Amino acid sequence: MNSDSVGIVTPQCAEFDQPLTLACGRVLPRYQLMYETYGELNAQASNAVLICHALSGHHHAAGYHSDEDRKPGWWEACIGPGKPIDTNRFFVVSLNNLGGCHGSTGPASINPETGEPWGPDFPPLRVRDWVHSQARLADRLGIHTWAAVIGGSLGGMQAMRWALEYPDRVRHCVVIASAMRLSAQNIAFNEIARQAIQSDPDYAEGHYLKADKVPARGLSLARMVGHITYLSDNAMASKFGRDLRTGSLELGDEDQAEFQVQSYLRYQGSRFSGSFDANTYILMTRALDWFDLAREYGDDPVAAFRHARCSFLVISFSTDWRFSPHRSREIVDALIAADRPVSYAEIEADEGHDAFLMPIPRYLDTFAAWMRRVGEHR
Secondary structure (H helix, E strand, C coil): CCCCCCCECCCEEEEECCCEECCCCCEECCEEEEEEEECCCCCCCCCEEEEECCCCCCCCCCCECCCCCCCCCCCCCCEECCCCEECCCCEEEEECCCCCCCCCCCCCCEECCCCEECHHHCCCCCHHHHHHHHHHHHHHCCCCCECEEEEECHHHHHHHHHHHHCHHHECEEEEECCCCECCHHHHHHHHHHHHHHHCCHHHHHHCCCCCCCCCHHHHHHHHHHHHHHHCCHHHHHHHCCCCEEECCCCCCCHHHCEEHHHHHHHHHHHHHHCCCCHHHHHHHHHHHHHCECCHHHCCCHHHHHCCCCCEEEEEEECCCCCCCHHHHHHHHHHHHHCCCCEEEEEECCCCHHHHHHCCCHHHHHHHHHHHHHHHHCC
């Protein structure tokens, strides 16, 4: 285990009995949130950092769950001693969002009113619902104000919503590879993924757990669609090219040929379908589709950001075509027009949207320099 790792971590579960009224108007009478923490909260509770995860993320952002564990948390590159989110300096909180499938209450959980899995009957969620539930977790942990709220992709949307919903509780906001709302193309990709799941015969109209089934083929296809949009053309060419895994392209042998990229996508899809809940995937992608930061501010992002009181760091990646640099510059332009303090970096990277998860030197250096300022001014 590396010296810059947070080491062995133990997930914790927070139970909430206070009803939560959701944006859709429905009420969750009780729920639980699974979370992990790294580092120590100082006496003033002024060094806390919240990590908001993306579509398929969860609470395990850094470290390992046992000595035998060989796979660290999903943001190991950025969280730990001496890393951009330095656990020698910050108390880091990472949770599995409400509606998730890694311990927090979601569609795979038991509905207390029926004694059966919620399935498709779980209430639809908006990004603001996650923010409100996260605020309750902060209260439980004795954190009134976050030194920083940080997120990539869907996590960046949560970070921005935090800045508007709780302006007095956020001192700094980091938005990485994100947007103020999805493009029509992104909504289209999400719909294709949902259709892949819902057309699987084992989906059983969303009640597959009750029927003791898993729509593995549909969920696998949904993951494949998503995965190819997270990578750039250059990244795929560099990683796979047109290399074959089996067979040859000689005339007559084509049926036995399989490209490396085909094998890779099948593996990713199969692995994902064994660890993620299909209804959660549908719920999360719909929350992505519905997110629109400026909707209740007359569709004016400048008016929206005038409600924020924190400083912002916005980061984009040159080959990210799912959440392009243009979408990040829209955020920056709105923040400047709203007279909010903002720093912006566009990182040259071949990795596409997935770059925000990668240990790219200029990215880590930029992120770390900004976080040092956060630590100095908490």
